[in-house]
Amino acid sequence: MNENIHADRPTFVTHLECSLTGERYEADRLHGLSKAGRPLLVRYDLEALGQAVSRDAIAARPTDLWRWRELLPVRRTANIVSLGEIETPLVPIPLSGGPGAIVKDEGRLPTGSFKARGLVMAVAMARELGVTRIAMPTNGNAGAALAAYAARCGIETIVLCPEETPEVNVREIAAQGARVYRVNGQIDDCGAIVGRGAAEGLWFDFSTLKEPYRIEGKKTMGLELAAQFGWELPDAIFYPTGGGTGLIGMWKAFDELERLGWIGSKRPRMYAVQAAGCAPIVRAYEAGEEHAERWDNAATVAAGIRVPRAVGDFLILRAVRESGGRALAVGDPAILAAVDDAARRDGLLLCPEGGATLAAYRQAIVDGLVDPEERTVLFNCATGLKYPMPPATDTLDRHGAIDLASL
């Protein structure tokens, strides 16, 4: 019914290249990291692409992620695996945020998080390249998205979570057909185990940025923003940054769109938001470093950004600096207060990572980094329903006398 996933479209991938050295890698082959140990980026023949399709033609298609087919790596329509990747809505939060604050609510995607964007693409490419067994370290949401898409096309999955991963995430992953284990450590400890198994040939390694296609899926956040804002990007973007795939992906999207002539040279200021208890990118940003050292004893309520070490650190830092943005850290109390306030006043239940972007935004306004009237997008990366909420326990006795006026 949806032409985006049923009609064939021309594709334009020419090759991949190392994000650090620029070394070239062949398309249509299975790749992990580059020889330099860094993420690979997918490159397209943008000239041919621009001749084959216009932004207006894309805007006229159904509004899901697959409308961007020509800008995505999947070659064969039959390899598309879909659970309904809708375009996520922009929801203003005037009361808890202010006149310019707009939440992009990624919790509406399949499995309730923006991880669906990256994983739907990576799983389709794994299918295209013949992968039958995948393992992944995850703080929860990525594992849920992997499990769902892989289940749907019969790929076997093994998912490893840090011991502090919320129970609901672990159960969701298991319900969707993956074999899931907790590990007594952080996400990079899980990643080390996945890496060992990959080296032994037991599975393909789906760690953040260790395969090249999740970033292409995440890129669609930038493509969507361009279309939703009428091909003129917002003034600023606050993005909760763990592995940073989305921030890197949006930056890549903006570059591709400008080369196509679909947007101008104006860029949003990119604010990478981390938790005060795990802020390796902020520390590197402030020290003027190009790479970030591991953050020891990481701890925050925002599990999705509890990432002590990011393999794409230099790409995040580069995008933040080029854009004129900043890397910002916020404490757990400010995160929880922001979640509470957005729900209570604007009726929008954010995840803790989404709460972190709102908390950082409010602080940025106080600090004069952002003007309240500027059009500012705050990413809510998952539905707030996955996270613990404070109890509410008053009970009325229907057989007793209830003072209705006091309710």
Add this chain to the structure above:
Amino acid sequence: MNENIHADRPTFVTHLECSLTGERYEADRLHGLSKAGRPLLVRYDLEALGQAVSRDAIAARPTDLWRWRELLPVRRTANIVSLGEIETPLVPIPLSGGPGAIVKDEGRLPTGSFKARGLVMAVAMARELGVTRIAMPTNGNAGAALAAYAARCGIETIVLCPEETPEVNVREIAAQGARVYRVNGQIDDCGAIVGRGAAEGLWFDFSTLKEPYRIEGKKTMGLELAAQFGWELPDAIFYPTGGGTGLIGMWKAFDELERLGWIGSKRPRMYAVQAAGCAPIVRAYEAGEEHAERWDNAATVAAGIRVPRAVGDFLILRAVRESGGRALAVGDPAILAAVDDAARRDGLLLCPEGGATLAAYRQAIVDGLVDPEERTVLFNCATGLKYPMPPATDTLDRHGAIDLASL
């Protein structure tokens, strides 16, 4: 940014009428039930509407619920309250359902359920008509949607839940700024308390079908299906039926669309799905009755359809019979097995009520009521993430020897 909620549109409401007697009621006034104690239905000048807007014009707008403005009751654009009411995706479930099985995934709406459709409309109308205090009995999801929309426009809300309401729903309602209480009884016991307070003038009663606008919001499920299926309706619809607002609303939508000439006379067979532990509509259907008696000692894992008595019973039964459909009951074990199977094989986590539609569909195929090749829509009314999932507890010791090949 979204013209649907920022541009003014002509409106076409002429009056309301009693669904039982046809008695006429004035538009633009606050109404509860009719004098006969039955739901009021909103009527439009469809001739003028058809001259003012075409189905193609609507199809060209952004694809959210508010694209249907001319077919909805809200007069003033400023009264629209929105949290991003996207068009929900159609997700095939070939492995757990079969070749014709398509889930309409309503869990993607604000507050994670289809209740957002009805409540966004009812709250906008309450605002338009000057209501400042609302009370509602709810099994959970309707209360969450009411709380969110009312919070957003400063309307005070009191929400009463049966004692068995899942904790996550109660907490969500409280987080979104409502005052919420549990009551030691069923939803109609909660409704009785709400009714008493309304009679005392303490609040406006937002019980299912007791105000006329929720049904207009739910109607958009039928409007969307028509557009998504290219203006030719599917062969069958399985709908989890508690109060039945959605089923009644879709039936009304199809009627209005045919009068407009936007669809033909073909209708889907409507299957009202209930739980074996609370099946008043099924009992009345099988007995050939026009009204349904209260179901005592209601009990099912699918809390959303644990509704012992529906004020719109005769409208549900009428639509089911006119359509050539049926009222069907399924047991809790079949519901839970369907939820598990859809997640494990198709990667789609249904809510228990969505599981009920899949269970009923499978049984209907076995019973020869539905052909597996028929295009059949199964409503998943809420995100499965709100509901308990089985635990998954294996833990690996990163300091120990892990047999990777056994994972």
